[in-house]
Amino acid sequence: MLRSEFEFDLPAERIAQRPAVPRDSSRLLVLPLEGPLLHTRFRALPSLLRAGDLLVLNDTRVVKARLLGHRAGGGQAEVFLLRPSHEVGLWEAFVRPGKRLRPGSHVHLDGSYAVEVVSMLDEGRRTVRAVGTSMDGLLRRFGHIPLPPYIARDADAKDARRYQTVFAKTGRSVAAPTAGLHFTPRVFEALAEKGVETAAIRLDVGPGTFKPVTADRVEDHRMDFEPYGISEETAAAVNKALASGRRVVAVGTTVTRTLEDQMARFGELRSGAYETDLFITPGYAFRAVSGLLTNFHLPGSTLIMLVSALAGRKRVLDAYREAVAREYRFYSYGDAMLVWKGK
Numbered sequence: 001m002l003r004s005e006f007e008f009d010l011p012a013e014r015i016a017q018r019p020a021v022p023r024d025s026s027r028l029l030v031l032p033l034e035g036p037l038l039h040t041r042f043r044a045l046p047s048l049l050r051a052g053d054l055l056v057l058n059d060t061r062v063v064k065a066r067l068l069g070h071r072a073g074g075g076q077a078e079v080f081l082l083r084p085s086h087e088v089g090l091w092e093a094f095v096r097p098g099k100r101l102r103p104g105s106h107v108h109l110d111g112s113y114a115v116e117v118v119s120m121l122d123e124g125r126r127t128v129r130a131v132g133t134s135m136d137g138l139l140r141r142f143g144h145i146p147l148p149p150y151i152a153r154d155a156d157a158k159d160a161r162r163y164q165t166v167f168a169k170t171g172r173s174v175a176a177p178t179a180g181l182h183f184t185p186r187v188f189e190a191l192a193e194k195g196v197e198t199a200a201i202r203l204d205v206g207p208g209t210f211k212p213v214t215a216d217r218v219e220d221h222r223m224d225f226e227p228y229g230i231s232e233e234t235a236a237a238v239n240k241a242l243a244s245g246r247r248v249v250a251v252g253t254t255v256t257r258t259l260e261d262q263m264a265r266f267g268e269l270r271s272g273a274y275e276t277d278l279f280i281t282p283g284y285a286f287r288a289v290s291g292l293l294t295n296f297h298l299p300g301s302t303l304i305m306l307v308s309a310l311a312g313r314k315r316v317l318d319a320y321r322e323a324v325a326r327e328y329r330f331y332s333y334g335d336a337m338l339v340w341k342g343k
Contacts, residue, residue, distance in 0.1 A: 001218040001281060006308065007299045008320050015150055016329035019162050024184045027328055027335040031311055031319050033342065039326065042182040042336055043190075045293075049249065051195030053291075054241040056234070056259065057180055057251045059200040060171030062164055064143025066155075069109040071100060077107040079115045079128060080146060081135070082174060082207055083227075090118060090127045091135055094207070098124055106131065109142045146174050148332050150298075163332075173205040178295045178332045179252035199237040203228035203254040203276075213300055223277040223302065228258045235269040242268075242288060249291035253306050256280070256289050263287035280306040282313050292339045296323060296330040312342045 020026040023042075030038035030048060040048075049055070067079040080094040095101040095117060103126075107115045113132040120126060130138050145155040145163050155163070165180035167188075191198065208224030215221050238259065241248050250256040261276040262269045264287075279302060292310055297303035308316045319337070328335045 003213050003216055003218055003300045005313065006218075006301070006304050006317070008317055008324070010299055010324060010330060014324060014327065014330045014334075016331060016333040016335075017151055017153060019181065019333040020329075020335075022184060023162075023166070023182050024187050026182045028182075028338060029319060029323055029328065029335070030338045031315065031340065033340050037319055037322060043184075043187060045187060045338070046190035046194045046196065048338060049191070049194060049196045050247075052197070052241075052244075052246045054197045054199060054237060054246060054248050055191065055251060055293075056238065056248060056255050057165075057167060057183075057198060057200045058177040058203055058205075058254045058258075059165070059167050059169045060173040060177060060202050060204050060254075061168040062145065062173045062176050062205075063171075064139050064160070065146045065174045066144040067107065067109060067115060067138060067142050068144060069107040069114070069142075072106060072108070075100070077101060079107050080174070080207075081128075081139070082125065083172060083204070084135075085127050087127070089135075090129050092121065092125050093128045094124060095126050095128070101126070109138065113138060113142070148175065150331055151333065167200070169200075169202070171202055171204045174207055175205045175209050176332065177203075177205060177252045177254050179293045179336060181333075182336055183251075197237065197241070199234040201228060201230050201234055201255055201258045203258050205254055209303075211302075212298075213302060213305075218281055218305065221279065221302065223279045225275045225277045226254075226257075227273065227275045228254075228261075229273045230258070230262065230269055230271050232271040235271045238269045238288065247290040248288055249293065250289045251293045253292075253294060253303050256292055256306060256310075259288040260284075260286060280309050282309045284309045286310060286341055290341050292337075294337055294339065295332065295334055296320065296328060296337065298331070307337075307339055310341050311339045315342065
């Protein structure tokens with residue numbers, strides 16, 4: 001299977017730079033099992049589901065992972081924290097400018113506060129540690145929301161709230177589970193009135209969500225590991241839904257990978273902490289997910305490959321081309337799709 005089979009033409013002006021206001025006014029494209037596409041608004045989601053459906057969310061929280069400062073010589077510098085290291089007190093991070101920030105270098109933030117580069121890792125990463133306080137202290141004081149690279153502007157005060165789902169709890173994600181950004185309290189109220197159940201997992205989204213597929217052959221690509229956790233309540237809810245033949249609808253690709261990783265391991269969901277590098281491509285046999293709520297993804301990305309695995313590559317690419325023609329908004333702050341598993 002070739003990466004080029006998942007490419008499509010996307011004009012730059014279709015990439016959303018700001019979110020819809022209010023959240024649930026985003027457009028929603030529905031790709032049914034058969035028949036024509038449906039074009040509606042996200043607030044109509046409850047009318048598209050049925051009583052007994054189980055909607056599974058990712059309640060991770062995005063951390064203010066970008067630290068902006070300067071080098072000892074005065075030049076600008078940035079530390080993009082990825083995750084805590086296995087060594088106590090250290091974090092893995094990307095730094096800029098990478099050639100100048102070698103072990104022993106400091107990114108100065110303010111006064112005695114700084115980040116020290118400790119060691120070099122592969123793929124351009126570093127281990128770093130906080131100076132003057134803990135890393136959590138630096139994030140609270142100096143952190144910026146890490147907007148994706150295709151949003152061509154600096155994060156502002158509104159992004160601290162808007163690049164976070166209304167149901168986020170805890171976690172250390174460096175990117176939002178963007179399918180969840182469209183939900184509002186009134187949508188949840190309407191879902192409950194319809195008899196749609198909800199449950200949550202927590203997968204901390206890492207930088208691998210933006211990692212491009214550089215190999216020509218899809219099978220040669222490797223996903224980064226991402227940690228996730230499942231509560232006893234969620235495991236029981238999903239297992240019960242599957243046993244009774246009810247539909248499980250994943251809110252986002254992170255939820256899809258979590259549920260399917262569990263089914264591949266155990267044939268059911270089990271509570272606990274895990275990590276996954278599951279790469280879902282066409283030909284994959286889904287065992288948990290019947291439907292998927294997701295945003296529109298990059299051409300040739302692992303995410304569009306996952307959606308294509310669920311609904312069929314041609315059907316998905318045809319829907320994407322129609323979305324471009326109808327001026328849907330793409331990527332993290334863009335519009336959404338509801339996709340049902342193909343036969």
